[in-house]
Amino acid sequence: MSDRMRPIPFGQLMDWIIEEYQTYGSIFGVSKLVRHAENDPRLPLFGEQMEAPFGPAAGPHTQLAQNLIAAYAAGSRFFELKTVQTLDGEDLPVAKPCINAQDECYNVEWSTELRVPEAYDEYVKAWFALKLLSREWGLGSPDGFIFNMSVGYDLEGIKSPKIDAFIEGLKNAENTPVWAECRAWALEHLGRFQKLDARYVEEISPRVCTSITLSTLHGCPPQEIERIATYLLTEKGLNTFIKCNPTLLGYEYARETLDALGFDYIAFDDHHFKEDLQFEDAVPMIGRLQALADGRGLAFGVKLTNTFPVDIAAGELPGNEMYMSGRSLFPLTVSVAKMLSKAFDGKLRISYSGGADITNVEKLFAAGIWPITMATTLLKPGGYQRFTQIAERLRGCGDQPFAGVNTAKVSEYVEDAMGDPYYRKPIKPLPSRKMKKHVPLVDCFAAPCRAGCPIEQDIPAYLRLAGEGRHLDALRVITERNPLPFITGTICSHRCMDKCTRNFYEDSVRIREVKLEAAQNAYDELLKELRPAAPAKGKKVAVVGGGPAGISAAYFLARAGVPVTVFERKRQLGGIVRHVIPAFRIPTSAIEKDAALARAVGAQFELGAEIGSAQELLDRGYTDVILATGAWKPGKLPLEYGGAMNVIEFLERCKSDPDGLSLGENVVVIGGGNTAMDAARAAVRAPGVKKVRLVYRRSRRYMPADEEELALALSDGVEFCELLAPVGVRDGVLKCEKMVLGAPDASGRRSPVPTGETAEVPADTVIAAVGERVDTALYERCGVAVDSRGRAVVDPDTLETGVPHVYVAGDANRGPATVVEAIADATKAAKAIAGVTVETYTATNASPDYGRALAKKGTLCTDCASCTESQRCLECATVCECCADVCPNRANLAIRVPGRRMRQIVHVDGMCNECGNCATFCPYDSAPYRDKFTLFWSEADFADSGNEGFLLLDAERQLYRVRLDGQVADYAVGEEGCGLPDEIRQLITAVWEGYRYLFGRQTVTTA
Missing domain, CATH: 1.10.1060.10 (Alpha-helical ferredoxin)
Structure with missing residues (x-):
């Protein structure tokens, strides 16, 4: 496929909008439409009016006409059009994918990827379409929205004939071919409208933009910025915003702010801060430009801010440098707003676009900062529909002109942002949100x-x-x-x-x-x-171990009517959960209640029963044996001198005799896993302990413990001593070697590298939590082979060992495992032994x-x-469509297919620029823009792509060229037995019959 988008002609664009709205009640997939009444208040700006002071920022959501129309349908009323420059189209070097919005957003794009004349046409088409749709469908006043053009990046380029024609054309589009095209179509199709007539169409204002936002590259000298802004004000007569960079804050402030909020891994140096506009130069320059604008009766202000340049350090996107936006940018941008508003005593107009979203738009507007534009929030699931909620929050925002920025409120927002968890990065890297599955062509919705x-x-x-x-x-x-x-x-x-x-x-x-x-x-x-099931014949199962795996296996088997007995060597059930995990994490009553469920369905338990071997049980008449013993064997902590208490021993003592512990005042726990966190939190509660420290050779970001467990340990007062490797303990002191983080290891964690320096940590007691192991003695007695890590060797599908009828579940299979992994093993073993099923409720998801x-x-x-x-709950098993949500260009469509419960995703090749955003948010380990069934508009595009998909060759015969499983062939889809799988034939037929407007721009040939 090509990464070049094909602009949609105005006629097809309108066909699409009208037919989709009339058939499905949506506009480019936006189904929750925002309407404003004719008498709703409107904010004055640039001599124009807008019903709401927000919309999409210059970027991926303002590049094509359909983007702007979708944003309007969702409630936007201010549109910052994507920046144009002399370098455009295929000459513009944009690496692909160019967007990564998983959390904070990064991009490597900058201006429109269209040729400037094409971009101009898109903006005019969108303007004209909104003038028609707003009136016809009662979405708002036709004069209730504002377009703001954006240009860059130097005066020579802005004065060039290409950019000058763009500017003048948006100032007045009346004599341009695209205006004539739009006007002619509307007049020819008046019969399709109820509230429009020829006079209305002829009186649509061709003055698309009366304002402009200047975007300059990093390092642009202040004199150049002032010359350009002066030119736009004096020669072009445009209300002007100049876009400022967050580098105005200075390197130290930006670095300290991001570090304090947990974004310390974001890499950048100070070169942009030195080369960009300095605050001491910005203030007088802005003052001069404000005076110039005032003298000409024009509005002037600053746009805060541009994105923030950072290094590509972890392969987030191709290249060396990328631009950060989103929630991590908000504390920086609002800090710039604070500085500038104070410098101008609140009299400087500020247009805002640095991490704005539903969490802060009301505050920004209340402080007098508007219009507000957004991009990152729209790149996440929900997409354009996120604007609907913002529109409701800002509905009725009044009709008063700009009256100044409340500097006290802005200062308060800076302080709030530094303390607000929303702007703070989690301690650990985000886990992958992906399923380990490839997306199917149809029925891809999954929870x-x-x-x-x-x-x-x-x-x-x-x-x-x-x-x-x-x-x-x-x-x-x-x-x-x-x-x-x-x-x-x-x-x-x-x-x-x-x-x-x-x-x-x-x-x-x-x-x-x-x-x-x-x-x-x-x-x-x-x-x-719950009742015991009727006994099943032919099976009698013994389970060795009364922890989570053993109890679970007994439950599943007993529920299926299989006689089952659990043999537990301790006097109480629960295994590690009961005897090791601290009581402040789980009460004994929880374990007892779960065990009672197994008893209720007929499971038997023998406590205090030591089992020597599986053969012993087989000899007693059991047909099958499940070994489900936990990881009780301590891990080894190599110390040059001194010793440490094993964590299992310590935690058992905490539960059995907490008052009998004598640990001293200073306790050190060595390790970074969940068990280490349990131990540290338990030590905090031990009598006489004043300080608990956790020593780990990496930083907390690379600790294996869950984010939740780390946070709980910190909240309990545990001190994290990071980048320390223990050497030995003597006389109440743990000697450690200082480490630094080197290159990532095979797991993605950065490997610790010794520095040769040492540190001493007070330690009356040292507890080693460095990984527990399974005691293999039982398995050896049973003849069960184990691997080099001490895990039993089993059939992965059944968990049966090399000894017939002997199975292994839980820690012995996986190594130290979670409770739910133990249940998964118990399920697998029960299925293998007795055909147990657990699918009763699958369809009800x-x-x-x-x-x-x-x-x-x-x-x-x-x-x-x-x-x-x-x-x-978003009910993803019912409706996912994340790829459709997050596509700025609407290139992924949700299609209704008769006979299918779920809407199906079809990718439209000609509307995709391969930004990669759908790949980020698809729950499958897939990229929908490459992996979903694709509609092509031309034979050239079909041939240029490897996507599985279809091309209409002959509409009358319903002949399509289809690529499926890597094979290309032509099919008469309308004929039964055409040779295509039914699900694919139904999908193509559904697109033709229910979404015919999708085919409008292609050239249909005769095969």
Whole structure:
């Protein structure tokens, strides 16, 4: 495929809009349309008016006509058109992919990728279309929106004939070919409109822009900036904003701010700060330009800010330097606003675009900072539809002209941003949100939370049921796959939440909490209805180990009617969870309740039973044995001198005899995993302990512990001693070698490198939490082979060992594992032994209320505490469409296919510039712009691409050229038995019959 977009002719553009709206009630996929009444207040600006003071920033959402129209439909009323310069089109070196918006946003694009005349046409087409649509469909006043052009990057280029024609054409488009094209189409098609007549069309104002934003490259001298702005004010007579860079803050301020907010990994040096406009030069320059504009009756101000240049240090995008935006830019940009507003006593107009979104737009407007433009928030799931919520927040913003910036409020916002968790980066790198699957051509909707869960818990189903107050039904769904709802509802590592699409809105749905809520509310009812199943013949299973894996295996087998007995060497069930994990993390009652579920379905338990070998059980009449012993063997901490207490021993003592501990005042825990965090938090609570320190050879960013566990340890007062490798302990002192971080290792973590320097850490007690292991003695006695890491060698599909009828589950299979991984192993072993199934509720993950799921798109929780988790769940199993949401150009479309419950994704090749944004947010490990079924507009584009897709060759015969599984052939799709798979034939037919406007621009040939 090509990364070149094909502008849509005005006639086809209008056909598309009208037919989509009349058939589906949406405009370029925007279904929650924002309407303003004719008498709604409008803010005056540049002698024009706008119904709302916000819209898309110059960037990916203002490059094509359809982008601007989609933004308007979602509520935008101020549009900063994408910057143009003399270097354009295919001559513009834009690396692809060019956007990475997973969290803070990075890009390597700058100005329009179209030729300047093409860009001009797009802006005029959008202007004319909005004049028609606003009146016809009652979306707002035809005079209630403003277009603002943007140019760069030097005076010579701006004066060139190409850019001068662009500027003059937007000042008055009346005599341009594209204006004539739009006007002629509207007059010829008046019959398609109810509220438009010829007079209205002929009176549409051709004055598209009365204002301009100047964008300059980094390093542009102040004299050049002033010359350009003077030219735009005096020679072009345009209301003018000059875009300023965050480098005005100075290197030290920017570095310290980002470091303090957890963005210390973002790499940049001071060269841009030295080369860019300096604050001491900016203030007098801006003052002179303001006076010049005032003298000519024009508006003048600054646009804050440009994106922030940083190094490409981790392969985020191709190249050496990229531009940062989004929430990480807000504290910097609002700081620039503070400096400039103070310098001009609040009298300088500020247009804003540095990390603006739903969390701060009201504050910015209240401080007198507007118009407000955005890009990063629109690049995330929800896309343009995020504007709908912003439009409601800013509805009724008044009709008063700019009256100054409230400098006190802006200063307050700077302080707030530094303390607001929203602007703070998590301690650890974000986990991958991707499922380890390739996206299918059809029916690609999936709940990534389920894929992230080792047992594929039916999460959407039980979230929905719990939200409806049907806790018993929710608990039935949960326990179909998960027999430990209390344990997992309390301490599950919740990998499901790592994958949750809601992470891209604000925070994950609190899935684990809902599981516990269902268990607490419906446990007694569920327990009453559980009964032992009728005994199944031919099987009798023994399980060795009464931890999570053993209890789970017993539950699944007993529920299927298989006689099963668990042999536990301790006097109580629960394994590591009961005997090691601290009581402040999980109460004993949670473990007892889960064990009672297994008993209720018929599982038997023998406690205090030491088992010598699997053969011993087979000799007693058991047909199968599952070995499910935990990781109780201590890891080894190599010290040159002195010794350390093993973490398992320590945590067991904390639970069995907490008052008997004598640790001294200073405790050091060595390690960086979840067990180390447990130990450190337990030590904090031990009698006599005054200080607990955690020593780790890497930084906390590279600790294996979960983000949640790190945060809890820090909140408990544990001091993290990072980049220290223990050497030895003697006389109350732990000697460590100082480390630095080197290159990343195979896991992606940066390897620690010794410096030769040492440090001393006070240590009355040292606890080693450096990885637990499984004691292989039992496996050796059973004849089970183990690998070099001490894990049993098993068939990965069944978990059966080389000894027939002997299976392994949990830690012995994986090494130290999570509770839910233990359940996954128990499920697999039970399936292999007795054909156990857990699919009863799989189909219920998809909601019957498609409209409700669709309505959630684009709406962020600004107060998540006031929402239920069911309300926050985006119901991805019902409607995903992330790739359609996040595409600025609307190149990924959701298509209704008769007979298919889900809308299907079709990619339109001619509308895609390969920005890569859909690849970031597709929950599959895939890039939809390459991997989804693609509609091509020309034979040349089809031949130039490797995408699987289709090209219409003959409309009358419904003949298509199709690439499928790498093979190209022509098919008469309208004929039965044409040779295509039914799902593909149905998809192509659905596009033709329901979305024919998509084919309008291509040349149809006769085969």
